[in-house]
Amino acid sequence: MTTAAFEWGVAQLTLPGEHECGDKYVVEPFEGGALVAVVDALGHGREAARVADAAVATLVPNAKENLDVLMQRCHSSIRETRGATMSLASFDWRQRTMTWLGVGNVVGVLMRNFQKTSPRIESLLVRAGVVGYQLPDPHPLVMPIEPGDTLILATDGVRDLFTEILPAVIEPQRLANRILTTYAKHRDDATVLVFRCNGSEG
Numbered sequence: 001m002t003t004a005a006f007e008w009g010v011a012q013l014t015l016p017g018e019h020e021c022g023d024k025y026v027v028e029p030f031e032g033g034a035l036v037a038v039v040d041a042l043g044h045g046r047e048a049a050r051v052a053d054a055a056v057a058t059l060v061p062n063a064k065e066n067l068d069v070l071m072q073r074c075h076s077s078i079r080e081t082r083g084a085t086m087s088l089a090s091f092d093w094r095q096r097t098m099t100w101l102g103v104g105n106v107v108g109v110l111m112r113n114f115q116k117t118s119p120r121i122e123s124l125l126v127r128a129g130v131v132g133y134q135l136p137d138p139h140p141l142v143m144p145i146e147p148g149d150t151l152i153l154a155t156d157g158v159r160d161l162f163t164e165i166l167p168a169v170i171e172p173q174r175l176a177n178r179i180l181t182t183y184a185k186h187r188d189d190a191t192v193l194v195f196r197c198n199g200s201e202g
């Protein structure tokens with residue numbers, strides 16, 4: 001999907017034998033920015049899907065909120081469940097920033113615009129914990145972004161070696177497909193979300 005401000009794509013695989021995927025994602029634009037998130041509920045199947053849905057239902061209507069607030073609200077809304085790992089990114093087009101917060105093992109990689117010099121690929125720090133069970137002190141990180149910068153989020157059903165095929169200057173949906181095809185582990189649900197900034201709301 002493409003808008004003036006961004007372009008994105010997602011590729012997912014459900015664990016064979018299961019009817020529902022326990023990985024869920026959010027791309028929710030709001031005035032001046034967008035929230036991007038990937039949630040991986042522990043385990044798989046229908047029960048995992050319900051937990052991930054509950055987190056998404058908390059994120060979407062509150063997309064403009066600060067990430068520490070969002071993480072705390074998700075923690076409350078899925079308490080007493082198996083819990084989830086999740087990574088959140090909030091883009092601010094005017095400030096040209098991305099704020100990042102990850103708890104658990106949803107990997108985040110920021111691939112810098114190809115015109116720029118190294119480092120082109122930055123791995124985003126995630127904090128140990130399980131949302132809904134054990135939430136670490138959330139310390140969102142704010143980083144500057146440029147048009148063309150690309151965020152990649154991947155759950156642990158994807159081998160994190162995928163950075164070896166980056167940077168690839170292809171449209172986000174094709175990059176998501178390529179990463180999933182090459183790096184899916186096939187023993188868990190797997191999700192790759194690719195989100196590229198275009199820089200303005202037009």
Ligand SMILES: [Mn+2]
Nearest residue numbers: 040156157188
């Ligand atoms: Mn997983």
